Amino acid sequence: QVTDTLAKEGPSSPSYDWFQTDSLVTVVIYTKQKDISLDSVIVDLRDDSLRVETFIKDYSYLIHIGLSREIQEDFSVRVVENVGKIEIVPKKKENASWKCLGHPLENHNSLIPKKDTGLYYRKCQLISKEDVTHDTKLFCLMLPPSTHLQVPIGQHVYLKLTIAGTEIVKPYTPVSDSLLLEFKEPVLPNNKYIYFLIKIYPAGLFTPELDHLQIGDYVSVSNPEGNFKITQLEELEDLFLLAAGTGFTPMVKVLNYALTNIPSLRKVKLMFFNKTEDDIIWRSQLEKLAFKDERFDVEFVLSAPTSEWKGKQGHISPGLLSEFLKRSSDRSRVLVCICGPVPFTEQGVKLLHDLNFSKDEIHSFTA
Ligand code: FAD
Ligand code: NAD
Known part of the structure; x- marks a missing residue:
């Protein structure tokens, strides 16, 4: 019928x-x-x-x-x-x-x-919660069997909790559960788990409540949003990722996808800005990946290092970027992705324009 x-x-x-x-x-x-x-x-x-x-x-x-x-x-x-x-x-x-x-x-x-369209939510169960740094945790949520939902690479969802009778909603970007697993595309249809790296702010409104959830408790998860398109990675030769703090989260799947699915790719370079060494998310995984895959390099830049730190220091700057953003050839097809605190992203985008990257060669992750 x-x-x-x-x-x-x-x-x-x-x-x-x-x-x-x-x-x-x-x-x-x-x-x-x-x-x-x-x-x-x-x-x-x-x-x-x-x-x-x-x-x-x-x-x-x-x-x-x-x-x-x-x-x-x-x-x-x-x-x-x-x-x-x-x-x-x-x-x-x-x-x-x-x-x-x-x-x-x-x-x-x-x-x-x-x-x-408005946001539509379904309740997902907290399956696990694992420390990643002193303040950042890997949360695993399970979709209900009655939902089919896959978050596209580069997109975020909203998490919703009712706190003291009021619904509070904040955006978060799903990640893979690790950088080192083989990445399969398309994602298996029965993939029911969504992973998040979330920094807990003790004085924050939402994250302390999220942190207090017990395994088995529920969080509402919205439909995905965001304007990153996987076609931006097609035929790419150089991929530069500029991430600050949890602004690393959208880079995780972009990085995994590019290394696995873009045959033209020559180089992926991540410049990862943090306050201290203790704040660096997945440092050893990043170092292992750089060792394993010669196309991938990572550079850490600290804004509040201890005196022992021998690496790069400071905030995002013309000097740091012009040295870092070297194309593998003059006319290589390039994309620079940037994500972090709003002033970081704004300054970064301005510096990228000053360095003659075109609008199409820059993707900034924002709400
Ligand atoms: P808030 O209540 O927002 O407070 C955060 C911090 O700011 C606290 O330290 C608080 O004390 C301080 N603060 C609050 N208000 C003020 C003020 N007026 N003046 C000075 N200080 C203040 N975060 C992640 O950890 N992982 C992700 O994957 C992730 N993805 C995101 C994706 C998008 C598209 C966007 C826009 C943000 C994303 N975020 C992510 C950030 C996240 O949405 C929240 O902003 C973050 O978790 C803080 O929420 P909160 O309610 O706990 O803290
Ligand atoms: P943080 O305070 O630990 O800072 C990390 C680094 O960001 C610092 O070391 C510094 O290099 C840089 N930075 C911070 N403030 C700056 C400023 N005013 N000017 C220039 N550089 C600055 O960062 P965090 O607490 O992990 O915060 C991460 C931010 O990323 C949050 O604001 C979050 O909302 C945002 N975020 C956005 C998205 C998205 O839009 N898609 C995804 C994830 C995270």
């Missing part, structure tokens, strides 16, 4: 359809786009409502249906890339023929600019 219509606006008129067997329901989304992957679709099943958000260029296409019969909580998601088709396949609780898929819920079958 064919349900419903084409959406009326937007670039590509996506549509959907559904069919069934005795035990399965298949909801098919025709995106009419070819660059669709498993991270283009977010599925949440909640109390027998099905919510599917598909990202098509800068638009969001929503399927939102109150299902007519009960389904099991887990389901599979498949993407047929060359025809831009997405299939969501829930299992019926009872083997019986459904007369219809269900009834439309709020904003069902709508195509709206991504910037106009």
Whole structure:
């Protein structure tokens, strides 16, 4: 049985359809786009409502249906890339023929600019929490079985907790659980774990509460946001990463992805700004990676070192950058990524323009 219509606006008129067997329901989304992957679709099943958000260029296409019969909580998601088709396949609780898929819920079958969509949250369970430095921890959250969500490289999510009766929301950037594991692309569809490196500020509003959570407690996690596009890495030869403090977090997946998936890549250099040696996140992993992969170099710069520190010192400056940002050849295809405290990023971007890097050659991670 064919349900419903084409959406009326937007670039590509996506549509959907559904069919069934005795035990399965298949909801098919025709995106009419070819660059669709498993991270283009977010599925949440909640109390027998099905919510599917598909990202098509800068638009969001929503399927939102109150299902007519009960389904099991887990389901599979498949993407047929060359025809831009997405299939969501829930299992019926009872083997019986459904007369219809269900009834439309709020904003069902709508195509709206991504910037106009609100944040949608699902509750994730805290699985583990591990010290990384004196104030930064690696948190592992598990998505519910009733959610399919993969955070695209370079994007962040919002975490939400209710603190003294008020909902508090802050952005965080997922990382890999380590720099040294083999990086697989596309990420396995059953990948249910999201890792975060989070610095706890004792006088902060959100992070002390996050730190007080017990294993098994819940945190709400939003849909991803951010304007980094993986195509910025295509055919890249030189990748420069300028990170300060936890501004290192977006660099983790970018670094892993580039080293594994960009054959043209010649050099990846990370300049990592911190106050002291004790603040450096994953220092030994970074040093091991530099030893293992000759394309990768790391340089640490400290703004408040002890007298024993023999390495580079100070804040971001023209001198530090002009020496560091040497292209492997005059006309090499280059990207400089920068992330850290706002004044750091602002000064850095200005210095990069002064050094004649073009707008397209700079990506700054911001909210
Ligand atoms: P806040 O309450 O914001 O306070 C932070 C610090 O500032 C505390 O020391 C506090 O005492 C001090 N402070 C607060 N207000 C003032 C004031 N008016 N004057 C002077 N000092 C003040 N962080 C991570 O650790 N990991 C990440 O992956 C990460 N990703 C991010 C991604 C994005 C896109 C952005 C924008 C930020 C990201 N952050 C990340 C930062 C994160 O969102 C929070 O800002 C951070 O965790 C602090 O939150 P908090 O509520 O605990 O602290
Ligand atoms: P921090 O206070 O430990 O400082 C780290 C380094 O940043 C310092 O050693 C110094 O070199 C540089 N720095 C700090 N203040 C500076 C200033 N005023 N001017 C020039 N350089 C300066 O850093 P932290 O506590 O780890 O904070 C990290 C920041 O990164 C936070 O503000 C966080 O919001 C931001 N962040 C942003 C994103 C994103 O936008 N995508 C992701 C992660 C973190």
